[in-house]
Amino acid sequence: MYYGSRAIILKSLDYQDADKLVTIFSEREGKIRAVAKGVKKPKSSLRAVLQPFTHSFLYLSRGRDLDLITQGRLLDFYPRIREDLGSTLYTAYIMELLDKSLVERAPLGPLYNETLQVLNYINDKGAKSLVIRYFEIRLIQELGYRPVLEACAACGQKNLTTRFNLAEGGVLCHDCAGFLKTDFMLSGEAFSLLKFLQRADWKSLDRIKASSEALSSLEQLLEKYLEYHLESRFSLKNTIYQLKKSLPGAFDKG
Structure with missing residues (x-):
């Protein structure tokens, strides 16, 4: 199931290879944890979107344990x-x-x-x-x-x-x-x-x-x-x- 939501990025941790495990406070789902694949690569479009305490709109795929962040756009970087x-x-x-x-x-x-x-x-x-x-x-x-x-x-x-x-x-x-x-x-x-x-x-x-x-x-x-x-x-x-x-x-x- 795919869904989109405004979200505040609470924290992110190194996960696997070039991936990060991101904890977000989303308007639609509340607090969730999601994987951002390839986000540590220099050309990743998600790098700025997933910085701590940014406000972003994220598109995610729901998983059994962890959701997957597929796309996003920055709303405010403060x-x-x-x-x-x-x-x-x-x-x-x-x-x-x-x-x-x-x-x-x-x-x-x-x-x-x-x-x-x-x-x-x-x-x-x-x-x-x-x-x-x-x-x-x-x-x-x-x-x-x-x-x-x-x-x-x-x-x-x-x-x-x-x-x-x-x-x-x-x-x-x-x-x-x-x-x-x-x-x-x-x-x-x-x-x-x-x-x-x-x-x-x-x-x-x-x-x-x-x-x-x-x-x-x-x-x-x-x-x-x-x-x-x-x-x-x-x-x-x-x-x-x-x-x-x-x-x-x-x-x-x-």
């Missing part, structure tokens, strides 16, 4: 992302997030569109910390792990603290905080920022003002939350942390 170290690494991190969180053959149209939005934003305006956090929250919600912030995640009471419990999936009330583990303590600003980002849209992001402390706190919480629920660690986050220390100017987009 050149400004590739010219900036911070933008490149944060975009690669987003691709890693998607690869490790999505199950195969499960279409997620809204998340696909959100991913295109974040790629366009980073290409146009740079990889702002707030935008990466916003995308993480969108991903968490699409996967069904939306944090509980309006009532106690354990008992439903409203007398809330800003103590976050990973297993319960949200903040705790004063009573439950007395006997349940506090995995993360949010500041008042970070808690308000998290609540706002849960209901925000792309148009509102440029109007948000947040301190570096609140953004850092939210980043740490979301990292722990994703690792807990996805049962996976993200190698690029450690790379980003290390480079932030040695090359802070590459990551000061806000």
Whole structure:
């Protein structure tokens, strides 16, 4: 069976001879793995089409285990992302997030569109910390792990603290905080920022003002939350942390 779909290239690995095994997030099929034959040859028409975090339209043949990419055309290469170290690494991190969180053959149209939005934003305006956090929250919600912030995640009471419990999936009330583990303590600003980002849209992001402390706190919480629920660690986050220390100017987009 042959089919076509818009697709975001998550990663590609050497496979056999001149072939590559490509993991893509397709609009029609969700995450799939497919073989691109001869793509490592210099004259292959698929070389540019299958670069990581490109947006392409692909034609594929469905296989039992792996699909086969037969043709493709480039829709967007996001050149400004590739010219900036911070933008490149944060975009690669987003691709890693998607690869490790999505199950195969499960279409997620809204998340696909959100991913295109974040790629366009980073290409146009740079990889702002707030935008990466916003995308993480969108991903968490699409996967069904939306944090509980309006009532106690354990008992439903409203007398809330800003103590976050990973297993319960949200903040705790004063009573439950007395006997349940506090995995993360949010500041008042970070808690308000998290609540706002849960209901925000792309148009509102440029109007948000947040301190570096609140953004850092939210980043740490979301990292722990994703690792807990996805049962996976993200190698690029450690790379980003290390480079932030040695090359802070590459990551000061806000």
